[in-house]
Structures are given as C-alpha cells and as structure tokens.
C-alpha cells in the first residue's frame with residue numbers, strides 16, 4: 046500500500062502554488078485590492094478556495110467558467126450544487142428574463158401563477174403534499190425546525206455529528222467525549238451552548254439514534270439521507286428504515302434535507318429509496334442558480350400546525366422573509382424543474398458520475414493508494430481513507446488540508462475546478478464524457494507524482 050511522503054507532498058504543493066500565482070495575477074491583484082470587504086471577498090467562505098485567494102469570475106455557461114485571467118475551466122464545483130442545472134441554463138434564463146423584463150416584477154409581495162405549478166411539481170417529485178418557498182435551504186431548515194418544535198411541544202433537535210444544513214445553530218454538533226453533544230469547532234457566536242438545543246447522533250449507528258430520541262424530548266431529527274458535507278457517507282442497509290422506525294416510536298418528526306442529495310435522482314433519495322419524511326427541505330439546484338429554497342410537510346404536520354390557533358404564521362411569528370417566495374425565484378424553479386433537471390438529464394449526469402468514479406477507482410487501484418470514493422447519483426467524492434468512512438466523525442478524521450490543496454491546485458492549474466469544500470465533483474446536463482476523462486487523466490497524473 047502506498048503511503049504519502051509528506052516531504053514530497055510539501056514540495057509538490059509549493060510547485061502548484063507557484064504555478065497558480067503565475068497563472069492568475071489578475072485574480073490575485075483583485076483580491077489584494079479588495080479593501081472594503083471582510084476577508085477580501087463578498088462572503089467570507091470564498092476564502093476557502095485553494096492557493097490563497099479565489100479565482101475571480103468572468104463568465105459561466107453550462108459546465109464552463111472563465112476567470113479574469115482568461116483561463117477556461119471544466120467546472121465540477123457547480124456552485125456546490127446551486128448550479129447543478131449548469132450555469133445559466135437557457136430555459137431558466139428565458140423564464141427569468143421574461144419575468145423581470147416583459148412581465149416585470151422581482152419582488153412584489155404578490156404570488157404569481159407559477160407558484161402552484163411549482164408546488165405540484167415538488168409534490169410529484171418528493172411526495173410531500175404541501176409546500177412553502179424560502180430564499181435558501183438554510184432558511185427552509187430554520188423555519189422547519191421552528192414548526193417542528195411548535196407542533197410537538199418539544200425543545201430538542203437531533204442531528205448527526207459533522208452534518209451541515211446551512212447556518213442553522215442547532216446543527217453545529219459533533220460527538221464529544223463519552224458520546225456527549227459538543228459544539229463543532231469554530232462555531233461563531235452561538236446564542237446558547239448547542240448542547241442545550243441539540244442532541245448528537247452518529248450516522249449509520251442506530252444505537253446512537255435511539256439514545257438521542259429515547260428521552261422523548263426531541264421535536265425533530267434532521268438529516269441528509271447520505272452525508273454530503275463531510276465527504277459522502279452513504280447509509281448502510283437498514284439504517285434509514287431504522288431511523289424512521291425510531292422516530293415513530295419516540296414521537297419525533299423526521300426532517301430529510303435533500304439540498305445536496307437530490308443528486309441521486311429527479312426525486313432525490315426520498316423517491317429513489319422510498320423514504321417517508323414528515324418534513325422535507327430542498328434548495329440550491331432547483332432554481333437553476335437563482336436563490337431559492339423550499340420545505341414540504343405532510344398532511345399530518347399541516348393539521349397540527351393549523352390546530353395551533355396562536356401561531357402567527359402570517360406576520361412576525363418567526364417563519365418568513367420578505368423576499369421568500371418571490372416571483373423571480375418561482376419562475377426560475379418552474380423552468381429549471383420543468384425543462385432542465387429532467388429525468389433524461391439525470392440519466393446523463395448519473396452515467397457520467399459513474400464514469401468519473403470508475404476513473405478515480407482505477408488510479409487508486411493502480412497505485413494502491415489507501416483512499417476511497419463514494420458516488421451518490423450525479424456526484425462523487427474521494428476521501429483520504431480506505432475503507433470508506435461510515436460516520437461523520439470517521440470521515441472528519443480523514444481530512445487532510447495539504448493533500449486537498451495539492452489536488453485542487455493541480456486540477457485548477459490544468460483547467461478543472463473541484464468544489465472548494467473537500468473533493469466533491471458534480472455533473473450537470475452540459476458535462477461531457479470528455480470532461481470526465483480529462484479529470485481522470487489529471488487525477489492519474491497528480492497521484493502518480495505523489496506516489497512515485
């Protein structure tokens with residue numbers, strides 16, 4: 046088995062950083078001159094790009110982006126799923142252009158006729174009968190947690206160690222000593238310690254789920270059906286059924302967040318695997334890049350919401366935002382779901398992700414590198430450990446900043462963009478097998494240099 050020589054990795058990384066600086070002077074200058082932005086970027090997470098500064102965007106179409114230094118990239122980051130439909134897909138552009146141009150209106154406080162179409166399509170895909178629209182998946186999750194606490198009359202949220210559901214306070218949990226609920230490192234300004242609001246569980250560990258739920262004070266268990274934000278951690282046989290059963294047994298609502306796992310198919314894992322959530326959250330991709338999100342609820346949850354006559358769902362009850370459900374986002378969702386992220390598009394994207402995974406697997410086998418790769422429909426991601434991790438905690442332990450930066454820079458210096466957060470690659474309708482093969486060749490060459 047090949048072990049990574051850290052000295053060799055350090056010198057390869059230096060070479061890639063130097064090449065990055067040489068190739069992207071305009072991006073570097075733009076970053077260094079940004080005196081009026083916290084961290085030099087419009088949103089601080091943009092500092093996550095490898096190489097010390099982000100590449101500045103010039104254009105983005107389909108699965109290609111260009112930077113201001115004039116380089117073109119095959120984009121496997123795709124806005125960390127927000128651009129899973131490809132950049133600026135024509136039907137979405139036409140619909141939003143019509144909406145804001147000829148028809149007029151971006152935010153008017155009035156619904157448009159697109160909204161019911163969108164609700165019906167979300168029901169067709171994901172099964173939940175009733176929907177509310179938000180501007181982000183984070184918002185959808187936050188509001189769904191409030192509703193869950195209200196209808197159950199319980200205070201606690203159960204979440205998996207190293208999960209991510211947006212900037213949702215209750216979900217920044219990891220497993221601490223003796224299975225205690227501990228805050229995830231670096232959490233900024235929590236209102237109260239997370240152990241007061243939340244209880245941690247480990248993915249693929251039904252005993253930990255039962256420990257969390259058995260005190261019968263948990264309003265809602267929030268989960269991705271496969272973890273996608275700490276690498277991809279796939280559920281083992283029987284795990285998701287077990288979670289559903291335990292939620293039923295202890296009176297806890299099950300919230301399934303498919304913001305990323307929609308990569309599994311047109312109806313996400315929920316449709317593909319026959320899941321039965323009480324609350325469902327989606328966002329990012331369904332708007333074709335226009336900000337949006339949505340949560341769906343069962344008839345039972347809806348009846349319990351309606352039964353609470355005190356709840357102020359119309360004004361300042363804590364669920365809502367002025368821009369949520371705006372007609373621009375709604376038009377974008379209608380066009381994207383109706384014409385871009387179709388069943389046929391998913392077939393194409395999933396077959397390319399399979400090709401991508403097989404390409405990575407063949408290099409790992411050839412050099413006997415102890416890494417693994419997991420695929421979830423149209424996305425795949427390698428992790429620096431083998432066998433593939435079973436829990437968020439195991440996956441977090443496999444993180445390696447230097448290896449990640451080396452591979453990211455090796456790719457971007459040769460025209461391929463990976464998601465700045467870990468090693469995710471996502472396919473969109475415009476991705477081709479030649480794009481995937483380019484990654485396969487580059488990955489082989491990057492690993493070969495490391496392994497020799």
Ligand SMILES: Cc1ncc(COP(=O)(O)O)c(C=O)c1O
Nearest residue numbers: 181182183209210211304305328
């Ligand atoms: C599973 C999941 N839910 C919610 C979110 C939050 O989405 P947004 O940043 O659009 O609010 C993310 C973001 O990565 C996510 O991965």
